[in-house]
């Protein structure tokens with residue numbers, strides 16, 4: 001590795017593969033975005049981007065790893081809302097998202113879908129609401145741990161239904177969805193970047209989307225808000241981070257490759273088929289990410305503290 005500060009002084013950055021850490025299991029929604037993005041970015045960088053899945057503790061193990069990695073321009077993290085919810089969810093968080101990272105930029109916004117296993121009795125959201133209230137903790141809700149967006153969505157869902165499910169955590173929503181498909185769990189709230197192919201193949205029950213408006217990729221699917229959960233909204237955003245102190249030249253090159261990837265036809269086509277929306281250019285910058293992160297830390301901090309959900 002190059003020493004901090006001289007990453008581009010020799011004009012050689014990047015001169016070997018770059019690691020992009022994903023906080024959840026391979027094959028899941030974050031992994032899908034990371035691998036497609038990495039493939040597009042490597043065209044500009046002339047080096048491969050190797051995706052490294054570091055799962056555990058709702059994504060916080062991966063963030064801790066990257067916060068402590070050498071700031072040499074060869075380790076990056078892609079993470080979602082979990083970066084902003086972690087400080088409220090974890091009392092002993094080993095990193096601070098607002099001070100321990102260098103920021104690269106945002107990527108894409110992704111809606112979530114509320115799914116049931118194929119043979120779960122309710123046929124639509126109205127029936128699901130009645131079923132959930134009547135069956136409470138007999139309903140098993142899968143998620144990817146405290147800090148996952150599936151957990152966040154599940155938490156808001158239980159709160160708006162006034163019911164408590166039994167939560168079953170996995171290392172990512174890839175294994176959580178496998179459990180749903182196998183009938184081992186009943187319900188999962190998960191991102192369209194993983195769920196759309198399964199919805200189209202009719203392998204799951206689809207109860208609604210978590211955005212305030214219907215989405216282009218699933219135009220006939222009602223929002224949860226339309227089905228009676230007023231104001232219900234979870235939108236997943238993605239940021240790319242580096243350890244604090246990463247040379248500005250490396251950040252600038254990585255950011256330029258990110259912005260090029262966000263215009264790459266293969267990448268944008270795949271994202272739009274999976275329901276994801278590329279963020280506007282103002283969010284594709286280090287400043288755009290940093291400002292957004294601060295807003296989200298404040299927003300979710302308040303909601304989570306009110307709900308009283310946290311890990312010691």
Ligand code: MLT
Pocket residue numbers: 024025028029030031080082143144147148149150151171172173174190
């Ligand atoms: C994943 O990639 O497994 C998900 O992003 C996990 C989640 O946050 O629900």
